[in-house]
Amino acid sequence: MAATSSKSSGGSGGKRRLVGAIDQGTTSTRFIVFDDEGAIVSVDQMEHEQITTTDGFVEHDAETIWKNTCTVIEGALRKEGISGDDIEAIGITNQRETVLIWDRVSGKPLYNAIVWMDSRGAPNCDAVAAKVGGVDGLRERTGLPLAPYFSASKLAWLLEHVEGVRAAVESGEAMAGTIDTWLVWKLTGGTDGGIHVTDVTNASRTLLMDLKTLAWDEELCRMFGLPAEAAGSLGTLPRICSSSEVYGHVATGALRGVAIAGILGDQQAALFGQACFREGQVKSTYGTGCFMLQNTGGTPVRSSHKLLTTVAYQLTGPGGERQPPVYALEGSVAQAGSVVQWLRDKMRLIEHASETEEAAASVADSGGLFLVPAFSGLLAPHWDATARGVLVGITAAASREHVIRAALESVCFQSAELLDCMERDSGLDPGATREGARGEVRVDGGMSANKLLLQMQADLFGCAVVRPQVIETTALGAAYAAGLAVGVWSGVEDLERQWGVGARVQPHSDKAQRAERMARWGRAVERSKGWTSEEARAARGVLAATRQAVQQAAGAVVEAAHARPAAVVGGVGLGIALALSAGALAAGIAIGRAWR
Numbered sequence: 337m338a339a340t341s342s343k344s345s346g347g348s349g350g351k352r353r354l355v356g357a358i359d360q361g362t363t364s365t366r367f368i369v370f371d372d373e374g375a376i377v378s379v380d381q382m383e384h385e386q387i388t389t390t391d392g393f394v395e396h397d398a399e400t401i402w403k404n405t406c407t408v409i410e411g412a413l414r415k416e417g418i419s420g421d422d423i424e425a426i427g428i429t430n431q432r433e434t435v436l437i438w439d440r441v442s443g444k445p446l447y448n449a450i451v452w453m454d455s456r457g458a459p460n461c462d463a464v465a466a467k468v469g470g471v472d473g474l475r476e477r478t479g480l481p482l483a484p485y486f487s488a489s490k491l492a493w494l495l496e497h498v499e500g501v502r503a504a505v506e507s508g509e510a511m512a513g514t515i516d517t518w519l520v521w522k523l524t525g526g527t528d529g530g531i532h533v534t535d536v537t538n539a540s541r542t543l544l545m546d547l548k549t550l551a552w553d554e555e556l557c558r559m560f561g562l563p564a565e566a567a568g569s570l571g572t573l574p575r576i577c578s579s580s581e582v583y584g585h586v587a588t589g590a591l592r593g594v595a596i597a598g599i600l601g602d603q604q605a606a607l608f609g610q611a612c613f614r615e616g617q618v619k620s621t622y623g624t625g626c627f628m629l630q631n632t633g634g635t636p637v638r639s640s641h642k643l644l645t646t647v648a649y650q651l652t653g654p655g656g657e658r659q660p661p662v663y664a665l666e667g668s669v670a671q672a673g674s675v676v677q678w679l680r681d682k683m684r685l686i687e688h689a690s691e692t693e694e695a696a697a698s699v700a701d702s703g704g705l706f707l708v709p710a711f712s713g714l715l716a717p718h719w720d721a722t723a724r725g726v727l728v729g730i731t732a733a734a735s736r737e738h739v740i741r742a743a744l745e746s747v748c749f750q751s752a753e754l755l756d757c758m759e760r761d762s763g764l765d766p767g768a769t770r771e772g773a774r775g776e777v778r779v780d781g782g783m784s785a786n787k788l789l790l791q792m793q794a795d796l797f798g799c800a801v802v803r804p805q806v807i808e809t810t811a812l813g814a815a816y817a818a819g820l821a822v823g824v825w826s827g828v829e830d831l832e833r834q835w836g837v838g839a840r841v842q843p844h845s846d847k848a849q850r851a852e853r854m855a856r857w858g859r860a861v862e863r864s865k866g867w868t869s870e871e872a873r874a875a876r877g878v879l880a881a882t883r884q885a886v887q888q889a890a891g892a893v894v895e896a897a898h899a900r901p902a903a904v905v906g907g908v909g910l911g912i913a914l915a916l917s918a919g920a921l922a923a924g925i926a927i928g929r930a931w932r
């Protein structure tokens with residue numbers, strides 16, 4: 337198919353106008369070409385390795401991500417015979433919070449990118465929390481709790497643990513950024529004049545940006561060990577831009593010369609691609625994790641239920657002037673599609689993700705099983721980095737199908753908790769402002785292909801769940817942001833008209849049933865909480881017992897020295913040494929586990 341063929345559009349004289357989007361997600365990278373009606377013209381996709389360690393660390397190789405980005409761009413263009421010249425602009429959307437530092441001279445990353453779900457920064461967060469009055473001490477300024485999910489503590493970890501990083505930051509040789517920043521820098525030439533920018537939505541996930549001024553906050557930088565100059569114009573941190581403007585042009589490869597004109601963190605991009613432009617509208621994306629965002633308009637709503645306040649998007653006006661930002665409330669769940677991957681790769685209960693639907697539908701319910709997939713802790717609304725997964729309610733009748741159903745339900749229960757909190761915080765009914773569509777949640781992401789999941793979700797939400805015609809909403813949102821900046825679309829009203837219902841699923845549950853099920857889920861969640869801190873406590877117990885044993889043994893040595901020959905004293909000394917090492921080893925293992 338030729339890129340500029342016959343299909344009519346509202347664009348320029350019947351010729352389709354094309355916009356591209358790089359969607360750099362946690363598990364894969366896609367390049368999608370859209371036409372000016374928001375329809376997909378071509379797609380290419382590549383997965384990348386999840387570099388995991390037994391410490392629970394999760395990293396990505398930033399060079400691989402860059403190479404994959406180039407490959408999928410070329411792949412998508414080739415598949416449909418599209419020339420780079422046919423693309424008017426590209427947008428970038430990315431896994432958020434994931435952060436890396438690279439050398440501005442060599443262009444090489446100084447360490448792998450540390451992925452959003454990696455909680456190695458927990459001790460750094462605790463240290464800052466102790467200074468600012470607890471985990472919510474920075475909420476007013478940043479909209480976020482002090483959690484290792486956000487980029488700041490990951491940067492602090494890099495500064496502390498990776499040789500050369502602190503020196504590079506202090507000498508100005510280091511550049512830092514989230515994945516959008518890395519890709520824009522590489523696309524615009526890298527060491528040969530690459531530009532160092534990010535957008536407000538990504539910056540709002542770092543714990544380093546002031547939510548009202550939309551600028552880096554020097555005091556926050558210092559708290560996480562970054563020199564204040566890091567926020568300066570030639571500093572380590574990128575310049576914060578709006579979500580829709582021409583940042584620069586591609587300097588290399590198949591898209592050489594094309595404007596990079598949109599950047600949005602992937603969940604904000606999905607909100608944008610779902611055309612949730614009105615206050616109250618909610619979207620929920622079911623990818624590796626699950627993220628629910630509600631548009632709260634020009635007001636940053638403070639959550640009383642531990643949700644995040646974040647920037648939804650910021651557009652620019654016709655003269656390039658920045659418009660006021662639009663804010664969102666967000667609930668983030670770390671494990672959603674990843675639970676299905678776990679069923680497939682670790683439990684080996686399925687071979688393909690899609691099998692979950694048939695297996696779960698073959699049983700009437702989960703047989704009383706509740707799976708809480710707190711693999712690396714719990715995010716909203718619990719924020720417990722010490723929680724770990726549990727499967728409760730097991731009886732002799734529990735089967736593979738029950739476990740699979742409980743796994744799908746776990747995603748729906750977590751999302752239902754978020755919607756509950758959101759409505760109470762904002763007082764806004766999801767979808768209330770859209771005529772004829774009261775109370776709906778717009779859904780997307782890989783898992784939304786699962787119809788049973790959608791039904792279970794509608795039943796737990798107690799409102800309709802709507803999947804749009806184009807489910808690649810994340811990439812579409814980035815394409816929209818870029819297309820708005822170069823005039824492919826004239827305003828969000830154009831985009832609102834393009835959004836269409838693909839599937840609408842109505843709830844079949846009443847309030848009492850929902851309340852009863854949510855209460856049981858709540859009990860299961862309580863059982864998962866604090867698991868590693870219990871281990872840490874146990875480890876402290878081992879240490880105390882060891883100390884006591886050593887003190888007693890040392891007392892015995894002193895007594896023996898008075899009464900016995902040297903050989904006996906030597907034997908008791910050896911005993912102390914053995915007691916010490918065994919105790920230290922046991923305590924070390926337990927503490928190690930507790931930090932995971």
Ligand SMILES: Nc1ncnc2c1ncn2[C@@H]1O[C@H](COP(=O)(O)OP(=O)(O)O)[C@@H](O)[C@H]1O
Pocket residue numbers: 361362363364622623624625672673674675676677689690691692693781782783784785786
């Ligand atoms: N039919 C399905 N049922 C349940 N889960 C699914 C189904 N299809 C895909 N998934 C899950 O969806 C996830 C992929 O969704 P995607 O939106 O591509 O994720 P991401 O953007 O985070 O990379 C995977 O974790 C996969 O296990």
Ligand SMILES: O=P(O)(O)OC[C@H](O)CO
Pocket residue numbers: 360361362363430431432433452601602603623624625668
């Ligand atoms: O890559 P996804 O789609 O799982 O999204 C990751 C989120 O942006 C993390 O905050």
